Amino acid sequence: MAAISKVVLAYSGGLDTSVILKWLQEQYRCELVTFTADIGQGEEVEPARAKAQALGVTEIFIEDLREEFARDFVFPMFRANAVYEGEYLLGTSIARPLIAKRLVEIAAQTGADAVSHGATGKGNDQVRFELGAYALNPDVRIIAPWREWDLSSRERLLAYAAEHDIAVEQKRGNRSPYSMDANLLHISYEGGELEDPWSEPSDDMWRWSVAPEQAPDVPTYTTLTFVRGDIVALDGESLTPAQVMARLNTLAGANGVGRLDIVENRYVGMKSRGCYETPAGTVMLRAHRAMESITLDREATHLKDEIMPRYAKLVYNGYWFSPEREMLQALIDSSQEPVNGEVRLKLYKGNVTVVGRRSERDSLFDESIVTFEEDHGAYDQKDAEGFIKLNALRLRTAARRARRR
Secondary structure, three states: OOOOOEEEEEOOOOHHHHHHHHHHHHHHOOEEEEEEEEOOOOOOOOHHHHHHHHOOOOEEEEEEOHHHHHHHHHHHHHHOOOOEOOOEOOOOHHHHHHHHHHHHHHHHHHOOOEEEOOOOOOOOHHHHHHHHHHHHOOOOEEEOHHHOOOOOOHHHHHHHHHHOOOOOOOOOOOOOOOEEEEOOOOEEEEOHHHHOOOOOOOHHHOOOOOOHHHOOOOOEEEEEEEEOOEEEEEOOEEOOHHHHHHHHHHHHHOOOOOEEEEEEEOOOOOEEEEEEEOHHHHHHHHHHHHHHHHHOOHHHHHHHHHHHHHHHHHHHHOOOOOHHHHHHHHHHHHHOOOOOEEEEEEEEOOEEEEEEEEOOOOOOOOHHHHOOOOOOOOOOOOHHHHHHHHHHHHHHHHHHHHHHO
16 A cells, blocks of 8 residues: 555644644654634634644645535435434534545645544544545545554543643643534533433533523524525524524523433444533424424325434434435425425523414415314315225224134
């Protein structure tokens, strides 16, 4: 195999990726290109430039991908109402294919021989990054330091950093005890006390939301406008996808919405306990289902619900660029043509309640049929008798057979 002369590293500027950068230089004797993505994590990404420069990197990519992330990844996923294992809104999962895509593109642009990431050998992210990269460039070479080196603890990483004069944050008293990942859709917490699934997380762990019991005593009302299944406006104000998510994160977080504490099944085979804050996503899912409830045909709705777990599993396991996910997406997107209108929500102490939904053009809700008052012949209730008997035919046949035994 040819020697590696240049590597594109997904670089955050933190301890892990700073150590990885230096380790790659030492182990592979190669030139490094760093790529830092702003996908709405809420932290300044520009300092990564100075850290990379201090380690001798001259090709540095720092990109604002918030709109692409929201428009091309999060919004398509929410058209599917995707939820993994009944609870998880896939906040970390959906960010990985975008990062993998840009890694491969930058490698081609800079003539790099390989790409590298900081995901550990125990987690899902290594799978997501690498499946995404291979799907976009089947010949890409991938370096995963956590699967190669012996720096298996934070103490060893810090020792390596000190030995090689790598500047790292040393504010241990203020450092979160959790492993955290954030983007526009969510912030996740793992490790520390959370490794005991019986231990309740500390109140000061949460960053984006107030505790529901401390949320305002007066509910907040908001109206979301949908066009073809996507939110395009909030309370009448037109917004981009990233702006929608940022606004909802603030609004819902202030009302204690979006906290989750779960044990999930990782793709690599182990169970993992994690806590998540997904304020915007929690609101978006509830509102989208409400919009579909009056605009989407019954059987189309049920078909979407049947394929949703498969879709969510594909996203969770890293198959965003797979042909089966793209096939499902085409089906889902075609279903969204009539999903237009408005949904009114009440946010109150951790709860999201749908209090109104309407679609002037595409509603399938017909008051003349469902009314308990005089329907003027819109529905003949006598027709129900034959409908019931036809559907009961197989049940009655089976009951008669059982009676003969």
